Amino acid sequence: MLIIEKMKDQKFSDSQQAVIDYIIKESENIEKMTIQEIAKACYTSNATLIRLAHKLGYNGWDAFKADFIKEQQYLTTHFSTIDANIPFHKKESLASIIHKISALKIAAIEETEALLKPGLVRKAVELLDQADTIIVTGQNNTIYFAENFAIKLGRIGRRCSAYTPNSEIRFNHELERKNNVLIVISYSGETHETIPTLMLAKKNGLPIIAITSIGESTISKNSTLVLPICTREKIYSKISWYTSETAINYVLDTLYSALFWKNYDESMHLRIATARQNEYQRVAHSSILAEDQYDSANTIPKPKT
Numbered sequence: 001m002l003i004i005e006k007m008k009d010q011k012f013s014d015s016q017q018a019v020i021d022y023i024i025k026e027s028e029n030i031e032k033m034t035i036q037e038i039a040k041a042c043y044t045s046n047a048t049l050i051r052l053a054h055k056l057g058y059n060g061w062d063a064f065k066a067d068f069i070k071e072q073q074y075l076t077t078h079f080s081t082i083d084a085n086i087p088f089h090k091k092e093s094l095a096s097i098i099h100k101i102s103a104l105k106i107a108a109i110e111e112t113e114a115l116l117k118p119g120l121v122r123k124a125v126e127l128l129d130q131a132d133t134i135i136v137t138g139q140n141n142t143i144y145f146a147e148n149f150a151i152k153l154g155r156i157g158r159r160c161s162a163y164t165p166n167s168e169i170r171f172n173h174e175l176e177r178k179n180n181v182l183i184v185i186s187y188s189g190e191t192h193e194t195i196p197t198l199m200l201a202k203k204n205g206l207p208i209i210a211i212t213s214i215g216e217s218t219i220s221k222n223s224t225l226v227l228p229i230c231t232r233e234k235i236y237s238k239i240s241w242y243t244s245e246t247a248i249n250y251v252l253d254t255l256y257s258a259l260f261w262k263n264y265d266e267s268m269h270l271r272i273a274t275a276r277q278n279e280y281q282r283v284a285h286s287s288i289l290a291e292d293q294y295d296s297a298n299t300i301p302k303p304k305t
Contacts, residue, residue, distance in 0.1 A: 002215040002231070003064075003071050006056055015044045016052045027072040035061050057216070074115075074214060074231075082107070084232035084243045101242065108243035109250050111230040115214065116254065123225055125258045127207045131181040134160040135174050135201075138185035139193050141241060142248060146185060149252045155274060156260060156267040165193040175201045183209045187244045188235060189217025198222055211251050213244075227251050 007020050019042045023030050030038060039046050046061075053064035087100045128134055134153060136146035146162035153160040163169035174180060175197070182201040186194050189212040201208055202222055210223035213231035220226045229247035260267040 002075075003056065003068050004075070005215070010055065012052065012055070013048075015042070015048045016055070018042045018044065019049055019052055023068065027069075030065065031069050035065075071214070084108075085234050085238035087239065087242065104242050105246045108230045108232075108246040111232075112228075112247040112250050115228040115230070116251065120225065120227060121254060121258055124209050124227060124255060125262055127181050127209060127225070128158075128255065128259055129262055130179075131207075132159065132177065132179040133174065134158060134181050134183065135169065136160065136162045136183040136185065137165050137169060137194060137197055138162070139165055139191050141245065142185040142187075145245070145248050145252055146183075148249075149256060152256050153259070155271050156263075157270045158259070165191070165197045169197055170200055175206060176204050178205045181207045181209065183211065184219055184223065185211045185248055186217075186219050187213055187229070187233070187241075187248070189213060189215070189219040191219070195219065211248055227255075 004024070007024075012020060019038070022038065022042050026033075026041075033041075035046050035049055039049055042048075049061050053059075053061045056064060058064040058067070082100050082104050084104060087104050088097045092100075134150075136149055138144075138146040143162065143164050150160040150162040161174065169175065175182065182198070184194055184198050189210070195218055198208060198210075198219060199222065207225070208223040210219050210226045211229060212219055212226060214228045215231065229251060230243050232243050233241065260271075
């Protein structure tokens with residue numbers, strides 16, 4: 001949950017609420033302000049600010065302030081002015097809708113790219129590369145992304161299984177093998193069907209990679225590594241999952257590509273040679289789609305032995 005949401009959901013004393021109102025209004029200026037200066041501006045004491053930080057789950061004011069500033073910077077950058085929840089209205093033209101959905105998805109990828117630091121992706125790929133089996137779990141629409149990811153990994157010789165949280169995943173002993181890795185997909189980070197699966201994997205010592213929204217959540221707190229995604233949609237009041245779907249697919253494609261790149265020659269050989277062997281009857285009438293007719297042995301890189 002975002003800090004700004006915690007501020008709206010909880011009840012605070014009048015003095016604490018005055019601090020909240022002030023830092024939201026002056027969010028661009030508080031980075032350079034000391035705790036004493038903020039307390040003075042709110043006609044309250046340092047202790048009030050510290051108690052507010054504690055109530056929001058922080059050990060002290062400085063830690064809260066740093067996360068609040070970081071969150072505000074995220075919420076005010078990297079994104080278009082199009083509403084991610086209701087990007088168009090009934091009186092708009094079809095041309096406008098076409099443009100807005102395109103712009104929304106491009107913005108979702110750009111924002112997620114800004115959140116995906118290379119160091120995070122590198123750590124995730126190391127975990128995946130060392131795994132005997134990669135297990136992916138998703139609920140509702142995200143299970144289709146998980147299944148697509150598993151198919152792609154299978155084409156380069158990686159064992160990957162996709163499950164919904166209420167399927168056989170908690171019964172088939174996959175989560176008991178410590179050489180496996182679990183990827184959890186949850187936009188909210190609080191998907192109640194998914195949490196028992198995550199906790200079982202954690203109990204058994206499996207590394208857990210979470211693909212979820214920014215902010216603290218049950219899933220992010222209990223994962224080994226968090227890959228954050230564009231966080232603009234509300235839980236219910238939206239037309240569709242325009243940005244979250246795009247962001248999740250982008251992260252999964254990035255993980256697949258990075259794992260492919262880490263073992264490039266072997267992955268390329270498996271991907272192309274297997275496809276050519278099993279899809280040789282497919283034809284294309286477009287020169288763009290058509291494959292060149294040449295000896296695959298001379299063109300497909302062989303893995304190093």
